[in-house]
Amino acid sequence: MISLSNVHKSYAMGSSKLHVLKGIDLHIAHGEFVSIMGSSGSGKSTLLNILGILDNYDEGTYHLNGKLIKNMSEKQAAQLRNEMLGFVFQSFNLISFKNAMENVALPLYYQGVNRKKRNKIALEYLDKMGLLPWANHLPSEMSGGQKQRVAIARSLISKPKIIFADEPTGALDSATSFEVMDILQDINKEGITLIIVTHEHDIAAMTQKIIRLHDGKIAEILENGELKDWKHQYKRELEIA
Amino acid sequence: MFDIDKWQEILSTIKKNKMRTFLTGFSVAWGIFMLMILLGSGNGLSNGVSENFTRDAINGMWLWSGKTSIPYQGMKEGREIKLTNDDYDIIKDIPGIDKTSGRYFIRGNMFSYGSEYGSYTAITCHPDLQEVESIDIVEGRFVNEIDIREARKSVVLGKDIYDALFKGKNAIGEYVRVNNIPFKVVGICKEGGGTRHRNAYIPVTTGQRVFNGSNRLHNFAVTVDAKTIEESQAIETAVREQVAQKHKFDATDESALGSYNKLEDVMQTMKIFQAIEIFIWIIGTGTLIAGVVGVSNIMLIVVKERTKEIGIRKAIGASPASVIGLILLESILITTVAGYIGLVLGTGLMEGINFFVEQQYAASAATNGGNGETIFRNPTVDLNVAVMATVLLVIAGTIAGYIPAKRAASIKPIEALRDE
Numbered sequence: 001m002i003s004l005s006n007v008h009k010s011y012a013m014g015s016s017k018l019h020v021l022k023g024i025d026l027h028i029a030h031g032e033f034v035s036i037m038g039s040s041g042s043g044k045s046t047l048l049n050i051l052g053i054l055d056n057y058d059e060g061t062y063h064l065n066g067k068l069i070k071n072m073s074e075k076q077a078a079q080l081r082n083e084m085l086g087f088v089f090q091s092f093n094l095i096s097f098k099n100a101m102e103n104v105a106l107p108l109y110y111q112g113v114n115r116k117k118r119n120k121i122a123l124e125y126l127d128k129m130g131l132l133p134w135a136n137h138l139p140s141e142m143s144g145g146q147k148q149r150v151a152i153a154r155s156l157i158s159k160p161k162i163i164f165a166d167e168p169t170g171a172l173d174s175a176t177s178f179e180v181m182d183i184l185q186d187i188n189k190e191g192i193t194l195i196i197v198t199h200e201h202d203i204a205a206m207t208q209k210i211i212r213l214h215d216g217k218i219a220e221i222l223e224n225g226e227l228k229d230w231k232h233q234y235k236r237e238l239e240i241a
Numbered sequence: 242m243f244d245i246d247k248w249q250e251i252l253s254t255i256k257k258n259k260m261r262t263f264l265t266g267f268s269v270a271w272g273i274f275m276l277m278i279l280l281g282s283g284n285g286l287s288n289g290v291s292e293n294f295t296r297d298a299i300n301g302m303w304l305w306s307g308k309t310s311i312p313y314q315g316m317k318e319g320r321e322i323k324l325t326n327d328d329y330d331i332i333k334d335i336p337g338i339d340k341t342s343g344r345y346f347i348r349g350n351m352f353s354y355g356s357e358y359g360s361y362t363a364i365t366c367h368p369d370l371q372e373v374e375s376i377d378i379v380e381g382r383f384v385n386e387i388d389i390r391e392a393r394k395s396v397v398l399g400k401d402i403y404d405a406l407f408k409g410k411n412a413i414g415e416y417v418r419v420n421n422i423p424f425k426v427v428g429i430c431k432e433g434g435g436t437r438h439r440n441a442y443i444p445v446t447t448g449q450r451v452f453n454g455s456n457r458l459h460n461f462a463v464t465v466d467a468k469t470i471e472e473s474q475a476i477e478t479a480v481r482e483q484v485a486q487k488h489k490f491d492a493t494d495e496s497a498l499g500s501y502n503k504l505e506d507v508m509q510t511m512k513i514f515q516a517i518e519i520f521i522w523i524i525g526t527g528t529l530i531a532g533v534v535g536v537s538n539i540m541l542i543v544v545k546e547r548t549k550e551i552g553i554r555k556a557i558g559a560s561p562a563s564v565i566g567l568i569l570l571e572s573i574l575i576t577t578v579a580g581y582i583g584l585v586l587g588t589g590l591m592e593g594i595n596f597f598v599e600q601q602y603a604a605s606a607a608t609n610g611g612n613g614e615t616i617f618r619n620p621t622v623d624l625n626v627a628v629m630a631t632v633l634l635v636i637a638g639t640i641a642g643y644i645p646a647k648r649a650a651s652i653k654p655i656e657a658l659r660d661e
Contacts, residue, residue: 054556054655074651075560082558093553093658097257110558115249154557 001162001193002028002051007060009046020046021057022216028195028209030161033188035204036197038213044197045166047213051195052085052164053077065161082110086155086192090167092147094139100126100150101135107158118157125153129183145176152183156192163187165196169203181206251571261546265539265572266579269634272532273580276525276630277587277622283521285591285598285620287514300339300467301373301503302477304332304484305460310496314489322488322497326449326456329367331483332463337476339466340369343458345448347420352441354406354417361402363419363441365448366462373462375433376442381413382428388444394451396424399438403429419443422451465504473504532634537641540572544645551649552657561650568646569639576638580631588627591620 009021020043028034038044049055050062053069062069065084072080086107087093094103101122108118126135129149139147148168155163165184169177181203188194196207204210210222255262306322326343333341345365352361370376371383379400388395396417403412403426416423424443431438448454463480467473477500478492485492551564598617649657 049655052556054658055653074555075562078555078558078560081556087556089658093549093556095550095553097254102253106554107557109246109250110554110560110563112246115246158558 001030001032001065002026002195003061003063004051005061007050007057007062009043009050009055009057009059020216021050023060024216024218026211026218028193031188031191031193033185033194033208034196034211035207035209036195036211036213037199037201037204038219040199042213043216044199044213048164048166048195048197051162052087053081054087078110082107082158084161086158086160086163088148088151088155088163088165088168090170092139092144092151092171094147094150094154096139099136099138100131100142103139103150104153104157107154111158121157122153125157126150129153143176144172145179148172148176148180149183152180152187156187160192162193162195165194167197167199169198169200177203247566247570251567251574254567254571255575261539261543262575265536265543265575265638266582268532268535268539269576269579269631269638270583270586272528272535272634273583273627273631274587274590275528276532277584277591277627279521279525279528280622280626281587281591281594281620283518284622285594285617287518288620289618290510290514299504299507300465300473302463302465302473302480303460303501303503304463304480305499307496307499309490309494311491311494313491313494316489320490320497322490324458324461324484324488326458328484328487329458329461331487332461332480335476335480335483337466337472338463338480340372340464342367342370342373342462343445344370344460344462345445345452345454345457346459347448347452347454350419351421352402352406352417352419353421354412354415357406357408359402359405361399361439361441363396363443363448365445366442367445369464370442370462373464377431377433378428379431380429381426383430384427384442384444388427389446392444392446392450394422394424394447395427395444397428397430397442398426399440400429400431401438402441420452465502467504470505470508473502477502529630529633533637533641536576536634536638540638540642541645543572544568544642544649548649548657552654552659555650555654555657561647564650565643565646568642572638572642573635576635577631580634584627584631588622591622594620 004024004026007021007024008019010017010019012018024047036044036047046055050057051064053064053072056071064080069080081087094100095106098106101119104125105115105118105122108121109115113121123132123135126132129152131146131149131153134142134146134150139150142150148171152163152168163184168184169180172180177200184194184196185206194207196203198204208224212219212222306324309316309318309320309322312318324343329341329343332338343366347363347365350360350362352359352363364370366384367389368384368386371378376383378397381397383397384395387393396419398406398412398417406412406417407415412426412429415426417426418424419441430442432440445458449456465473465476467476481498481500482492484498485494488497490497547568551559554564554567555561598620602618
């Protein structure tokens with residue numbers, strides 16, 4: 001589904017260049033639930049943005065569903081995002097002047113679904129998230145967990161193949177975080193590939209595969225079975241430090 | 242372009258951002274409103290004054306004699322120039338002179354009828370004076386050729402004199418005494434463009450004969466058949482030269498023969514009005530530019546404010562074209578509606594003022610027999626100009642929105658999302 005080969009990315013920081021990704025090789029299969037971990041500045045958000053075609057890369061190749069993603073026009077990228085990808089952000093990124101239902105329905109607007117129909121579908125998805133009574137509320141009238149659930153509903157409504165979540169629990173308390181993670185696990189069970197970025201190891205532990213980034217390179221990839229061991233090792237590292 | 246869903250999306254955005262909509266709309270509506278008032282006032286002033294002018298014969302010219310101030314052919318200055326009936330005959334036949342009337346000043350001005358009396362001005366004239374000074378006959382007739390030929394003691398009374406002496410009774414055929422000499426009333430008149438009608442007109446020949454004037458005339462009132470100011474001045478010069486030749490004085494001597502050319506005056510006033518019109522246009526353009534800057538400024542801020550929203554829309558699949566379309570259609574919709582509101586309000590106000598002015602005019606005309614007094618009439622704006630101005634503002638708003646919208650729509654969504 002996702003195949004990266006030697007991907008490099010650097011940002012211009014004034015006159016100097018910040019080399020963020022230094023050759024990433026990565027394969028993610030259909031239906032996986034992957035978390036990308038790493039300390040801040042390790043390039044995890046950048047990697048996610050490139051995977052989500054929100055940002056471009058300098059070198060290497062990225063194949064999404066067998067299709068090379070490189071030098072795409074904004075229009076093509078937008079279409080691809082709309083059809084295949086869903087996004088969940090740390091800061092929710094809901095449109096502040098639209099209510100929950102309208103926010104959820106927005107991706108369908110860009111698919112050309114008429115207003116009545118898309119609002120009806122949006123209500124179904126809000127119902128799934130247990131937010132039906134909040135359908136007519138503005139984002140500013142909702143709690144963080146509710147906003148994130150609206151955002152998840154929005155990412156699901158276009159029936160994407162992959163959902164990208166950048167620190168989906170970053171702005172939430174731990175109880176709400178686990179609620180959101182439960183929802184994400186349910187989504188994954190329905191066959192949608194999920195890729196999240198997080199720096200919380202207990203969140204990462206709820207995924208099937210952990211990609212640890214260190215200094216712009218993949219330090220290690222841990223599969224589900226190894227997670228427990230890894231957790232011990234991680235704790236030891238913390239104790240030593 | 243016409244996609245109901247798109248318009249619904251735009252309308253819901255407008256509805257939910259009332260302040261932003263109001264500010265954008267207000268700057269457009271205000272610009273158009275001010276422009277309408279400004280141009281309307283200018284037009285009103287211009288219309289009013291030019292109407293006042295056209296009420297008199299605008300091609301009138303007046304000549305009067307005096308003492309020479311320049312020595313001429315060995316003759317000293319200070320010599321008195323005496324115009325006579327011969328001069329009337331000369332001036333009458335000069336090419337370009339249309340109507341001619343001479344006047345002999347008579348002393349005394351006591352008018353009486355029965356026990357009523359009053360002091361008014363008796364003007365001696367030829368029949369042509371009626372055209373030169375736009376005298377309106379209310380009743381009877383003006384001085385005619387037979388009056389002149391036979392030096393009949395006829396008098397045409399001004400409306401005010403008639404009112405004072407006759408108090409509404411029939412006057413035609415009655416005799417009034419002018420300096421104790423009986424004159425037969427043949428007509429009642431009003432002066433064009435005036436509010437006071439205190440002059441009486443008697444045949445010039447009668448004046449000369451009855452009041453010992455022999456063949457003397459003091460001044461002339463003529464109309465000039467000229468299209469341009471140059472033509473008019475040429476005719477004036479011709480008249481001066483002919484009279485100067487006969488009376489032996491320098492043709493440029495304004496003191497020996499004074500002259501006043503109304504056309505020159507009218508032209509000058511018209512020039513002032515042209516200048517005022519240009520001035521109004523400059524201010525109007527300034528107002529429009531201020532409106533354009535206002536709209537552009539707000540559009541820039543609106544797009545800046547919406548950068549994050551644009552990022553979100555793009556992340557969930559909006560193409561750059563759809564983002565730009567959304568912002569621009571919203572801008573066009575707001576500016577067009579607001580421009581129309583400004584147009585309606587401005588036109589409404591000017592029409593209201595027009596209604597008020599016309600009532601004032603009608604009221605003053607009613608007391609003054611059709612000659613209303615106003616310097617402000619029909620203060621309305623050419624609709625084409627108003628519509629053009631609105632269209633200009635709409636276009637300016639569109640361009641001002643397009644540039645930042647295009648930029649915002651073409652940057653990577655992740656950068657737009659980072660914008661706080």
